[in-house]
Amino acid sequence: MVALDLLVFxxxxxxxxxxxxxxxxxxxxxxxxxxxxxVLIHYAIAKVFGPLIWGRGYCGWGCYTAALLEWLPIKENxxxxxxxxxxxxxxxxxxxxIPFIFIRNGxxxxxxxxxxxxxxxxxxPFQPYKIDQFIWFLAxxxxxxxxxxxxxxxxxxxxxxxxxxxPAALVMKLQSRVSLIKMAPSGNKCIECGNCNTECPMDIDxxxxxxxxxxxxxxxxxxxxxxxxxxxxxxxx
Numbered sequence: 001m002v003a004l005d006l007l008v009f010x011x012x013x014x015x016x017x018x019x020x021x022x023x024x025x026x027x028x029x030x031x032x033x034x035x036x037x038x039v040l041i042h043y044a045i046a047k048v049f050g051p052l053i054w055g056r057g058y059c060g061w062g063c064y065t066a067a068l069l070e071w072l073p074i075k076e077n078x079x080x081x082x083x084x085x086x087x088x089x090x091x092x093x094x095x096x097x098i099p100f101i102f103i104r105n106g107x108x109x110x111x112x113x114x115x116x117x118x119x120x121x122x123x124x125p126f127q128p129y130k131i132d133q134f135i136w137f138l139a140x141x142x143x144x145x146x147x148x149x150x151x152x153x154x155x156x157x158x159x160x161x162x163x164x165x166x167p168a169a170l171v172m173k174l175q176s177r178v179s180l181i182k183m184a185p186s187g188n189k190c191i192e193c194g195n196c197n198t199e200c201p202m203d204i205d206x207x208x209x210x211x212x213x214x215x216x217x218x219x220x221x222x223x224x225x226x227x228x229x230x231x232x233x234x235x236x237x
Contacts, residue, residue, distance in 0.1 A: 003064035006042075007141075015130040017137035018042055019144075020092070020167050024099035025109040025133075037114075051172045055179035059162060059169065060222035065141070069148050069158050076156035079203045080163040092167035159201040162222075173219040183227060184215040186237040196227035196236065210235050 010016045016039055026039045044050075046058045059066060103109060112132035148161035155164075162169055183206070196206035202220040206227045209216045228236045 015134040051175035055176035057223040060224040176219040182215040
């Protein structure tokens with residue numbers, strides 16, 4: 001349902017790209033004009049300030065890249081070695097650096113990404129302008145999906161992309177650590193069966209948190225609820 005809005009309506013129909021690369025162009029536009037447009041509004045709510053409330057819940061319930069990967073016919077959920085998770089840092093740096101280099105070299109992002117001579121209401125349902133932004137949207141998402149599928153198959157894990165490649169995950173990690181909403185012990189005694197750890201798509205030691213009566217503080221938690229559903233004694237809520 002979220003994909004119909006963010007991927008189909010905003011992306012395909014309205015030519016607005018919600019990938020992190022595009023936020024650099026819109027942030028530059030905000031610096032120059034003071035206008036805070038819907039691309040930045042999305043990022044501010046979903047990935048900057050919202051995680052102070054719901055952590056990385058967007059990753060679990062709103063990410064259209066992960067939605068497709070969740071449909072892959074992969075039964076395993078193997079653990080990703082920690083050394084591979086640092087690749088996300090490189091991807092984040094490149095995602096911010098590439099559009100910045102474009103801007104520094106005189107790329108006319110205003111006319112080719114942002115400006116439209118018609119109002120939003122006149123542009124419905126299909127936006128005929130912002131062609132370059134649409135090209136970046138297509139290219140970015142195609143690359144993400146291809147890499148996501150390759151990583152899932154290689155590492156036998158649907159969410160391998162989230163652990164290894166996704167730059168947005170790093171944007172949310174610090175806020176997620178102190179977020180208000182977290183998975184927590186329900187009060188029922190943990191029997192240490194380990195099902196929660198086996199089922200967790202983000203490789204969190206859920207059992208350790210619950211056994212010690214602590215909320216799941218890991219910034220990798222996406223509030224997917226898999227641990228809640230698999231626990232035989234309902235020790236997690």
